[in-house]
Amino acid sequence: ETGVTQTPRHLVMGMTNKKSLKCEQHLGHNAMYWYKQSAKKPLELMFVYSLEERVENNSVPSRFSPECPNSSHLFLHLHTLQPEDSALYLCASSQVVGGFANYGYTFGSGTRLTVV
Amino acid sequence: AQSVTQLGSHVSVSEGALVLLRCNYSSSVPPYLFWYVQYPNQGLQLLLKYTSAATLVKGINGFEAEFKKSETSFHLTKPSAHMSDAAEYFCAVSDLKGMRFGAGTRLTVKP
Numbered sequence: 001e002t003g004v005t006q007t008p009r010h011l012v013m014g015m016t017n018k019k020s021l022k023c024e025q026h027l028g029h030n031a032m033y034w035y036k037q038s039a040k041k042p043l044e045l046m047f048v049y050s051l052e053e054r055v056e057n058n059s060v061p062s063r064f065s066p067e068c069p070n071s072s073h074l075f076l077h078l079h080t081l082q083p084e085d086s087a088l089y090l091c092a093s094s095q096v097v098g099g100f101a102n103y104g105y106t107f108g109s110g111t112r113l114t115v116v
Numbered sequence: 117a118q119s120v121t122q123l124g125s126h127v128s129v130s131e132g133a134l135v136l137l138r139c140n141y142s143s144s145v146p147p148y149l150f151w152y153v154q155y156p157n158q159g160l161q162l163l164l165k166y167t168s169a170a171t172l173v174k175g176i177n178g179f180e181a182e183f184k185k186s187e188t189s190f191h192l193t194k195p196s197a198h199m200s201d202a203a204e205y206f207c208a209v210s211d212l213k214g215m216r217f218g219a220g221t222r223l224t225v226k227p
Binding site: 042043105110 | 167206212215218219
């Protein structure tokens with residue numbers, strides 16, 4: 001398998017549920033990202049991991065908890081979400097050289113999350 | 117901080133017509149600029165990138181973009197639109213904090 005794979009593709013969860021989104025990259029990249037994409041809003045960067053260490057957390061609510069156990073895997077743990085958290089969650093990876101992702105990001109297909 | 121502005125949230129063209137999607141950037145250093153395309157319920161796919169090697173950059177699906185430093189622009193063009201080009205297009209700039217995306221431009225192609 002190549003590229004960035006996200007599972008599941010679709011997820012419906014209640015506000016009291018706990019679920020996790022998974023992302024896996026097979027590109028040998030050294031950085032991974034979670035983005036949130038809501039209707040009629042710009043892409044929101046949620047978390048950045050570089051060399052498995054979190055380097056950016058854009059004031060994301062604590063009901064979202066990321067985990068990066070190794071350079072190929074990234075998780076987003078979800079608990080007690082709100083309906084406004086319904087969105088497309090995108091994972092991406094990149095090769096960062098000198099602090100820049102000069103070659104761009106490779107995105108997964110996303111997980112469409114609906115909170116009911 | 118670097119940023120990009122995409123002019124026009126919606127662009128509609130007829131099949132076979134020129135496609136022009138506008139992007140302006142602000143950057144204090146030579147930027148790395150990108151265009152991505154997103155089809156419904158998919159992730160973003162890299163169309164092309166500018167990394168200072170050449171000002172005219174050719175990408176996939178017949179798209180190209182020209183870096184104009186004097187205008188701080190990186191507009192995306194395609195000579196002849198195809199129905200399959202209908203999608204959302206994002207301009208982006210890379211800095212030390214990651215990739216910053218524009219708000220996106222939705223391209224509609226009319227038969």
